[in-house]
Amino acid sequence: MNNHKKLTLEQREELLKTVKTRFEKNTNRHAGLDWAAVQEKLEANPEKLWSLSIMEETGGEPDVIGHDTQTNEFLFCDCSAESPKGRRSVCYDRQALESRKEYKPQDSAVEMATEMGVELLTEEQYRALQQLGAFDTKTSSWVQTPPEIRKLGGALFCDRRYNTVFLYHNGAESYYAARGFRGLLRV
Structure with a gap:
């Protein structure tokens, strides 16, 4: 970068x-x-x-x-069709990254977004984006996670399957080749 x-x-x-x-x-x-x-x-x-x-x-x-x-x-x-390729295989945040003992990902979504000067989308923003096209039909994207969920070790992500937007949860330390994040930049 x-x-x-x-x-x-x-x-x-x-x-x-x-x-x-x-x-x-x-x-x-x-x-x-x-x-x-x-x-x-x-x-x-x-x-x-x-x-x-x-x-x-x-x-x-x-x-x-x-x-x-x-x-x-x-x-x-x-607005890439799938979660941005250069931002995949990342866990949710620094705390999640540090909690991994083995097979750590290169980075976390929250840290990358901060370094880039962008925000992770909220669930509402993600759903609004999906009104403009079909995004993440093969990938998924981390979204902002409420503190009460994060405090318990979880994090949220979304995708679009069967022409429907889904919200899921996972351990914040998890990472997958097909999961990244989408950023929002205010200018």
Whole structure:
């Protein structure tokens, strides 16, 4: 992962071109929103642009999925068909990672999201994303877990099977090749 948190001019231009193309190709995800306004916000927030580049670099295919009128923020989410490939095989959080005695995964979803400057989706956000398309039909994604569940050692994840979104639980220390996480970036 690029830890400089700065993009070169060439990287910025390439990223903006990629994201603009995706934005224009998937207007159903952000009806009524204008790319010029999104680009202006991105260019004014280089650290958010860096986070967006990491979302892209790890296979998330980020796109705008909404606009929060109260905070005037555009909401970017990973819109790859399956859980981003560069963020799979991770347990839930640092505590879960440290609790494993053998066969530790490389990282945890919560730590990776924090390093990237994004949030894990909540169950509600995950379900809203599924209204925009069919995501995670072969994979699954960790979602934010309520503290009372996490305190007992569990963590939550979602997927889409049989044209239905399911919420499941697992030990937070578990990890699977087909489970990753989707991020939400507010710009």
